[in-house]
Amino acid sequence: MTDPRPAVRIASVDKIFRGRKGAEVHALSDVSLDVAPGEFVSLIGPSGCGKSTLMRLVADLDQLTAGEIEVFGKTPEQARKDQDYGIAFQQAGLLPWRTVRANIELPLEIHGVDARGRAARSDELLELIGLADFADHHPDQLSGGMKQRVAIARALAERPRLLLMDEPFGALDEITREHMQNELVALCKETGAAVIFVTHSIPEAVFLSDRVVVMSPRPGRIKDIVTLDFSARDEELREDSTFYDGVTAVRMLLHDGAADGARGVENR
Amino acid sequence: MKALAGTRTVLAPVALGVLALALWQALVVAFEIKPFLVPSPLGIGGAFVDTADHILDAAVQTGLNALIGLGIGAVTGILVAILANALRVLDRMLVPLVASLAVIPIVALAPIFYAMFGAAANTGRQLVAAVAVFVPMYLNTLQGLRQVEPVHRDLMRSYAATAEQVNRMLLLPGAVPYVLNGLKIGSSLAVISALIAEYFGGPANGLGIAITSSAAGSNYTVAWAYVLGAVLLGTLFYGVTAALEGWSRRRRRT
Ligand SMILES: Nc1ncnc2c1ncn2[C@@H]1O[C@H](COP(=O)(O)OP(=O)(O)OP(=O)(O)O)[C@@H](O)[C@H]1O
Ligand SMILES: [Mg+2]
Numbered sequence: 144m145t146d147p148r149p150a151v152r153i154a155s156v157d158k159i160f161r162g163r164k165g166a167e168v169h170a171l172s173d174v175s176l177d178v179a180p181g182e183f184v185s186l187i188g189p190s191g192c193g194k195s196t197l198m199r200l201v202a203d204l205d206q207l208t209a210g211e212i213e214v215f216g217k218t219p220e221q222a223r224k225d226q227d228y229g230i231a232f233q234q235a236g237l238l239p240w241r242t243v244r245a246n247i248e249l250p251l252e253i254h255g256v257d258a259r260g261r262a263a264r265s266d267e268l269l270e271l272i273g274l275a276d277f278a279d280h281h282p283d284q285l286s287g288g289m290k291q292r293v294a295i296a297r298a299l300a301e302r303p304r305l306l307l308m309d310e311p312f313g314a315l316d317e318i319t320r321e322h323m324q325n326e327l328v329a330l331c332k333e334t335g336a337a338v339i340f341v342t343h344s345i346p347e348a349v350f351l352s353d354r355v356v357v358m359s360p361r362p363g364r365i366k367d368i369v370t371l372d373f374s375a376r377d378e379e380l381r382e383d384s385t386f387y388d389g390v391t392a393v394r395m396l397l398h399d400g401a402a403d404g405a406r407g408v409e410n411r
Numbered sequence: 412m413k414a415l416a417g418t419r420t421v422l423a424p425v426a427l428g429v430l431a432l433a434l435w436q437a438l439v440v441a442f443e444i445k446p447f448l449v450p451s452p453l454g455i456g457g458a459f460v461d462t463a464d465h466i467l468d469a470a471v472q473t474g475l476n477a478l479i480g481l482g483i484g485a486v487t488g489i490l491v492a493i494l495a496n497a498l499r500v501l502d503r504m505l506v507p508l509v510a511s512l513a514v515i516p517i518v519a520l521a522p523i524f525y526a527m528f529g530a531a532a533n534t535g536r537q538l539v540a541a542v543a544v545f546v547p548m549y550l551n552t553l554q555g556l557r558q559v560e561p562v563h564r565d566l567m568r569s570y571a572a573t574a575e576q577v578n579r580m581l582l583l584p585g586a587v588p589y590v591l592n593g594l595k596i597g598s599s600l601a602v603i604s605a606l607i608a609e610y611f612g613g614p615a616n617g618l619g620i621a622i623t624s625s626a627a628g629s630n631y632t633v634a635w636a637y638v639l640g641a642v643l644l645g646t647l648f649y650g651v652t653a654a655l656e657g658w659s660r661r662r663r664r665t
Contacts, residue, residue, distance in 0.1 A: 230565075236562035236566055238581070240584050249566075252580070253572045
């Protein structure tokens, strides 16, 4: 936590997708953003504004066109090879032929952790996500929310200092979703990991984040950043006026307005 | 309810089969059709019981050839598919070869194989079966390997998994239903090919040889009994591989 280096440094990044027949999509234009260790940063913006693309660049799942990205001071490729981040997507992406436990252990298995070490870690994680009783079930026996919890446990398996999450709760109903958000808050407190979190939900972004990055499309850029400074992220916050101020600030930015009316919210 | 539906799906074709056989028997008797034209089902049944020992011997020989061919064809089909999936160049190089294997009747290769391995060996027959099995195995496995979900591919990349790990933990398990379907198709092809290859020469054992020699000796009813043996052998191969496929599907619960 005392590491002065940012967890992620994104500097003047451009991403252009070149399709066939010379068609080009300017997905990201001059995007700069630093994420501090342990910080929770959400990306929000209309569909197609490049949120997933930005996350995939950090994860080294796509290559940037211009600019620079560092993850813990390394190239994204090196950070990926060093397993510095855990990742979760909107689709849980569990392997259907593996049990819940074996799914959680997949990254550990790939990195040569022995059976005993894997079992110890998956026991911890099953406990953490409250699915110890489902360890030997297969994914098709789980609800959407349970699957997503397994996917998050899998992302945490290697104790990463950075979590990348692309709409992980996007397919869940509102109640499950709030429940999962509470769990994620607890998880982050426990692990101290930095998080880049992509979402379409304004309340979700505000509830979870230290900073909400509002993006605009064509080309994808950062429009503004809303900083939130809540003392606690619990059920009471959801009813609190500072929370609503945050929601309003983000909503105004998304709807092209200025957020100057919002109190208790810092705009940068 | 389920058990009832199950018995119904079994009973319906059995009832149809019995009805067809009864009709066949009735027609042969009523019109006094000569056995060399169409023998009666009861006649074939009688010949089948009388020559059961010989039919079993011949079926074991042909079945063994088919089984060895199935094994060789399945293993090479899977391995080449894994390679072709990894190397696009190889895939493109193989397209015309596989396409030609798919259109030429593979038993046409039998005389060439007999010339290569000697007419006294069963190798030629096994190879004919293997080549026949290779085609559906290769095509099905390749299709299965390409059926990966993008999210799984991204995950494996994020784990910096090696190509071997991706194959072993993601691609091959994902391709299992396709591989088993290929094996089911291949199993029937193996029996048919091994049997027909016998028509082109080779050692004097097996169902195909028995059918031709019985027919040449005007023992039409016996020839039909051997054909019945071939049908049972093919059904056995298909049944076992289909059961394997069903068992795997239930186990995967997909
Ligand atoms: N592999 C690709 N090839 C070509 N264009 C792409 C590719 N991936 C994304 N794009 C384009 O880049 C732009 C940004 O896409 P991206 O998926 O990052 O948006 P997003 O903000 O995540 O949207 P959503 O909220 O719908 O998930 C879009 O215009 C999209 O069409
Ligand atoms: Mg997206």
